[in-house]
Amino acid sequence: MADTAGQSPAVPIEHLGRAAVAGIEEFGYYFLLWLESLYWLLFGWTRKQPVRLAAMAAQMVTIGIAATPIVTILAFTIGVMLAIQGIATLKTFGAEEQVVMGIALSVTREFAALITAIVVAGRSGSALAARIGTMQVSQEIDALRVMSINPVRYLAAPVLAAMMVMVPSLTLIADFAALLGGAVFTNLELGLPYAAYLDRTLSSLVFDDVRQGLVKSLVFATIITVIGVSNGFQVTGGAEGVGRATTRAVVLSISYIVVADMLFTYFLNR
């Protein structure tokens, strides 16, 4: 192989092929990890190896409760930003008052779920990869296996459960915070009373708008968990490997989230 390096035209094609195979392999790994986590969540107790509620609760606190302030602040800011942009754009048509509907729809369908997922990926996805990666490096994962404690059940399943609960919950909080942000700016800029803002928001929203955001947030929760955990389990090469896995987990999660968001938006709005 060494003597063909840099000469044969087959080399780039070979690289492409290898990269494609590696990509498919990784995707398969994510999928299996997700299935296995679900299996343990649903059927672990039948094998007397349940996923512990205490572990889920602990994860819920670190993933959800601890992220609430930052998600609220960012969502509020997004709401203000949408109001600024909306009013500026609609002014050209003299339709500033329509901004309320614009904010209501884009927040509930899109931005609340997206900003929540990005914050959670940055906070918890990275922490997950780092924690599991460090455990892999220090043989703690091996220790779990020889103690017959399945690492997926013990480490991944509680996180998946916690994410599935907390990311949608955070998204709901983000919905409220962003709408509030929009209301505050609209009130200051256009003098629209809060009661009128609320009234128009409620009349322009249907349940399906909120549901769309929540369905996406469930998908995002799965993406963050599976990518964080997989990259953690696959760590090789000591402290540097842990660092690499952490970065990779965050970048990959956010990329997958944005792409998944686009796909879901397309299909949910057909």
Place this chain on the structure above:
Amino acid sequence: MTRTETQPVIEVSALTAHYGSRKILDSIDFHVEPGEIRIIMGGSGSGKSTLLRHLLGLNRPTGGTVRLLGVDVARASAGQMHELRRNIGVAFQGGALFSSMSVGENIKLPLREHARLDETTMDIMVRLKLEVVNLAGFEHLMPAQLSGGMIKRAAVARAVIMDPKLLFFDEPSAGLDPVVSAELDEMILRLREAMNMSIVVVTHELESAFKIADRITVLDHGSILMTGTVPEVQNCPHPRVQDLLNRRPRRSEVNAEDYLRRLTGG
């Protein structure tokens, strides 16, 4: 399980293992009798860590079989494996204590996961094992607050909490001073006496090996050079065994042509 008391606790036959295309273990045959303390000895890169991983069922062999307590590790069902692993304890090289849990919680973990006991009973069992490893009163400390020797002893306490029939040590004396390392040797002997376990120790420390071993298996370049008692190993005429015993550097003949080819990367 239908095994008799005299059947070997570990039966390895024709075990072959690869990392990618590189052969790490080459048809290893290996038996450990009940109640025996077996040392697996060899230099770095001899394949002893890989052999241990296979004995623990952490890696899948490319050929051959590993039977622990009568169970074929590669063919066992999830249930059989679960049952088997409750009878095996492992003290890893770096301890592998979970850094987010106190020492007591670490030791308690196997009980919590596999036994239905109330908290008080588990606490008592933890204290019992901590007494055995001379760490009484340390259960509330976090692993980060312990010294290297204490971490290893805590790891041993966790490994024996389920009263395993088979106990593995990976490099117990690595990174420890001679006194602590000697104490650990004493502890291994005491464990066998008190609990009648079979113990497999992977190490390259000669002194500790000679002190505790019933038999020693010497591994080199992925194959077994010899298995024997301490005097048998000491009197073994094989040059590689003697190199290892006398801390002599490897004498590899340099082939000028190969050497040049390696340098030029050809």
